[in-house]
Amino acid sequence: MMRPSSVCAGTFAFLVCGLVSAAVSAEEGVIEQPYDGFTVWVDCQRRGAVRFEYTATRDTGNLPRRSSFGPDPDFPAECQQTTGASYKTDGPRYDRGHLVPANHLDDRPKGIRQSNFMTNILPQAANMNYSLLYFVKGAQARVFHPDRLPMQVCPHCAGDLRDYGGYKAKMNPKGVNLSDVWWDIAPVRHAKYKRRNGANELPLKVLDRVIEMSTDEGDLVFDPFGGAGTTYMAAELKDRRWLGIEIGPTDDIVRRFSDNHSGQRILLDQRSSLNTLFTEQVRRIREKTGWWTCESVREKQSSKEERQLELEQM
Ligand SMILES: C[S@@+](CC[C@H](N)C(=O)[O-])C[C@H]1O[C@@H](n2cnc3c(N)ncnc32)[C@H](O)[C@@H]1O
Numbered sequence: 001m002m003r004p005s006s007v008c009a010g011t012f013a014f015l016v017c018g019l020v021s022a023a024v025s026a027e028e029g030v031i032e033q034p035y036d037g038f039t040v041w042v043d044c045q046r047r048g049a050v051r052f053e054y055t056a057t058r059d060t061g062n063l064p065r066r067s068s069f070g071p072d073p074d075f076p077a078e079c080q081q082t083t084g085a086s087y088k089t090d091g092p093r094y095d096r097g098h099l100v101p102a103n104h105l106d107d108r109p110k111g112i113r114q115s116n117f118m119t120n121i122l123p124q125a126a127n128m129n130y131s132l133l134y135f136v137k138g139a140q141a142r143v144f145h146p147d148r149l150p151m152q153v154c155p156h157c158a159g160d161l162r163d164y165g166g167y168k169a170k171m172n173p174k175g176v177n178l179s180d181v182w183w184d185i186a187p188v189r190h191a192k193y194k195r196r197n198g199a200n201e202l203p204l205k206v207l208d209r210v211i212e213m214s215t216d217e218g219d220l221v222f223d224p225f226g227g228a229g230t231t232y233m234a235a236e237l238k239d240r241r242w243l244g245i246e247i248g249p250t251d252d253i254v255r256r257f258s259d260n261h262s263g264q265r266i267l268l269d270q271r272s273s274l275n276t277l278f279t280e281q282v283r284r285i286r287e288k289t290g291w292w293t294c295e296s297v298r299e300k301q302s303s304k305e306e307r308q309l310e311l312e313q314m
Pocket residue numbers: 004007008198199200201202203224225226227228229230231245246247248
């Protein structure tokens with residue numbers, strides 16, 4: 001591991017922008033709203049931003065952010081959300097979070113205050129609060145192996161959370177496509193599970209997925225913000241080479257490497273429940289309770305086809 005001396009010494013700035021939804025821009029009813037340091041485009045009818053843009057610069061500020069969202073007095077009230085409370089859903093809980101992060105605007109009092117306007121809200125899974133930006137060099141990634149995830153089911157009864165109607169037979173037995181929101185990995189919340197105080201530690205499972213998706217064995221993984229060393233541990237366990245930098249103490253990272261068995265178990269556990277529509281345990285419960293499974297749907301489909309054939313031959 002290298003100790004940094006000149007890393008981040010120069011200024012850096014890059015444009016961060018995103019589309020919250022696929023259908024954007026010239027759409028009618030979308031209002032562009034410039035603020036100090038960022039811009040959002042709000043779909044008035046849906047009362048939500050569909051696009052944002054800001055330039056991330058070197059982190060020099062430390063202004064505190066406000067704890068609650070409030071209306072933008074200079075924006076039509078009927079185009080804004082009316083509460084900062086959690087969304088009401090039957091499934092997982094979604095809080096209202098910042099679209100453009102307040103802490104990227106913490107060098108300007110006006111901008112950080114504006115980031116708490118109702119125009120800058122997006123749904124945020126309550127059990128998940130990290131954002132990853134994905135960039136590739138060139139037109140497409142050299143390596144791209146996204147995981148497929150098991151279908152989301154009711155945690156206790158293993159039943160469907162939504163009605164798939166006639167589409168069950170069309171579902172890929174290898175699982176559902178990885179979406180932009182990774183709901184299946186819980187954050188490292190409790191201090192007792194954190195390796196190093198002060199580092200906002202990512203779960204090993206997140207790094208497992210990132211590394212699996214974007215590298216092959218033997219590739220070099222570089223993380224210049226080591227923290228508790230999660231990236232390095234995941235890279236090590238997944239037979240990638242790695243290079244790291246950490247400006248703070250590195251003892252906890254070094255200590256972490258003296259016991260990589262627990263990490264190995266976490267990754268094995270994670271891998272064994274991916275790339276299948278139902279995990280073994282869920283499939284067993286569903287068979288018992290009579291919920292459809294890939295096998296039962298396939299059986300039903302082939303007897304339907306046989307019957308159709310018989311009818312045609314009559
Ligand atoms: C959010 S933590 C990274 C956590 C890490 N991904 C993990 O899961 O353990 C960010 C780390 O970057 C380090 N850091 C911040 N500025 C740095 C710099 N200029 N050079 C090297 N490390 C830096 C901080 O000390 C902190 O430990």
